[in-house]
Amino acid sequence: MNEPSLIRAFTLLLRRDLTLAFRHRSELANPLLFFVIVISLFPMGVSPESRVLQMIAPGVIWVAALLATMLSLDMMFRSDYEDGSLEQLLLSPHPVSVLVLAKVLAHWLVTGLPLLVLAPLLGVLLFLPIEAMPALVASLALGTPLLSLIGSIGMALTVGLRRSGVLLSLLVLPLYVPVLIFGANAVDAAAAGLPVTGQMYFLGAMLVLALSLSPLATAASLRISVS
Amino acid sequence: MREFLNMGGYAFYVWTSYAIALVVLVANFIAPMRRRSELMNSIARRLRRERSR
Amino acid sequence: MWAFLHRFASPRYFYNLSGRLIPWLGWFTLLLMLAGLYLGLVWAPTDYQQGDSYRIIFVHVPSAWMSMFIYVVMAVASAIMLVWKIKLADVVAQSSAVVGASFTFLALVTGSLWGKPMWGAWWVWDARLTSELILLFLYFGYMALRAAIEDRNTAARAGAVLSLVGVVNIPIIHYSVYWWNTLHQGATVTKFDAPSIDVRMLIPLLVMALAFKLYYFTTMLMSARCEVLERERNNTWVQELAEKKA
Numbered sequence: 001m002n003e004p005s006l007i008r009a010f011t012l013l014l015r016r017d018l019t020l021a022f023r024h025r026s027e028l029a030n031p032l033l034f035f036v037i038v039i040s041l042f043p044m045g046v047s048p049e050s051r052v053l054q055m056i057a058p059g060v061i062w063v064a065a066l067l068a069t070m071l072s073l074d075m076m077f078r079s080d081y082e083d084g085s086l087e088q089l090l091l092s093p094h095p096v097s098v099l100v101l102a103k104v105l106a107h108w109l110v111t112g113l114p115l116l117v118l119a120p121l122l123g124v125l126l127f128l129p130i131e132a133m134p135a136l137v138a139s140l141a142l143g144t145p146l147l148s149l150i151g152s153i154g155m156a157l158t159v160g161l162r163r164s165g166v167l168l169s170l171l172v173l174p175l176y177v178p179v180l181i182f183g184a185n186a187v188d189a190a191a192a193g194l195p196v197t198g199q200m201y202f203l204g205a206m207l208v209l210a211l212s213l214s215p216l217a218t219a220a221s222l223r224i225s226v227s
Numbered sequence: 228m229r230e231f232l233n234m235g236g237y238a239f240y241v242w243t244s245y246a247i248a249l250v251v252l253v254a255n256f257i258a259p260m261r262r263r264s265e266l267m268n269s270i271a272r273r274l275r276r277e278r279s280r
Numbered sequence: 281m282w283a284f285l286h287r288f289a290s291p292r293y294f295y296n297l298s299g300r301l302i303p304w305l306g307w308f309t310l311l312l313m314l315a316g317l318y319l320g321l322v323w324a325p326t327d328y329q330q331g332d333s334y335r336i337i338f339v340h341v342p343s344a345w346m347s348m349f350i351y352v353v354m355a356v357a358s359a360i361m362l363v364w365k366i367k368l369a370d371v372v373a374q375s376s377a378v379v380g381a382s383f384t385f386l387a388l389v390t391g392s393l394w395g396k397p398m399w400g401a402w403w404v405w406d407a408r409l410t411s412e413l414i415l416l417f418l419y420f421g422y423m424a425l426r427a428a429i430e431d432r433n434t435a436a437r438a439g440a441v442l443s444l445v446g447v448v449n450i451p452i453i454h455y456s457v458y459w460w461n462t463l464h465q466g467a468t469v470t471k472f473d474a475p476s477i478d479v480r481m482l483i484p485l486l487v488m489a490l491a492f493k494l495y496y497f498t499t500m501l502m503s504a505r506c507e508v509l510e511r512e513r514n515n516t517w518v519q520e521l522a523e524k525k526a
Binding site for chain 3: 259
């Protein structure tokens, strides 16, 4: 039997996950709708005044992105676990951490990327000044992959459990704190007309660290959960 | 002595802190002791049950 | 060396050895703690700025130190368990979690009780208190994950991975919280950072810290013994012990 090369396995897995995701379009839209609804609740809950909303906008958008990503983590491994293809994945001759990376990338493409597109529109709803929009998109572009990567560890640890929703948030949300701090602060600083390179460097550094370490942890966790 | 208990007017904060610390530390100390005797009892009980059968 | 380690890691040997060790550790802990209390509450001078309220430091700071120390112990034990498959290391990690969470809780409560007279509020989003709070969440996550997985072996390994992920993240969380705090620090004055601490205050602090450390080893060994008993309940040596006790 011919084994596909590692790169080919990576792209095949990526394409498979994307195809599967697009077959369930409504499921895809759910985290996005959640993102929009949560954000539109704030003007009603806090105040419709532009000054107040402008002040809380960076934090609100970032927290909503955090929660939306967390709720969508389930589709990363759950169905694969249930139909047994996760076991197949672990039996493959290729390093599991690389294959995990393909799945995380697919997850980010269908959940993180749409958030990036939607975020400026929601920024407008919350009266975020136009100067802060590039920082908002850039911080989310660096931050949402981080959320998917960190979340994949928590998801891999809980995939074998039947009711894991609340537990997953307990495991993952504390680890999201640094991303939230630097991401929301970058937007805040940009809105005040301050430079944001420092925050972006931190987000970038954390992304590199997570890219190199989290697939290993996820692969180990998957082995533990599936065995 | 009165002065000592008064803690310079901060009696409530200081003594509450030490009291909570005491409660937590003692609870953590007692719990394994109780658990061990319960475990011993349950193991012995099961053994007796199996013997009598 | 290896033979000794393996003998030590055998549950029965551990049970007997720790049984002999615990009384010594326990009495020594009690002695040190009484000494620390006397030194801290009576012998140490009153602070010229904070009055006697600063005496909370003698429980607050050692608790905060222990909360971090115990998490590191947990992570090291987890790594040992994952690499060398020593079950006893997992027992240590599991028994540490509750004590660690208790110390984190203590650090938070005493910090809040100290904050009220100093800041005028029960809670301030101070860097130390905030990262202590996140540490508490990490402990809760670890315990919840272990409790949720029924198979003991799976729970042990999943918990081990989580604690290692946590220990990598703690410095990052810590640093980012400090950075965040310096940006948002308005009128709050951090009186915790005394430029230099009086020796008569430092000595009680160190005595208390040592007492807390010994306390941790005592209670951790006690819970570890229970855990060993529970895991080995089908072995003859445990059953003989139980019969002798009953």
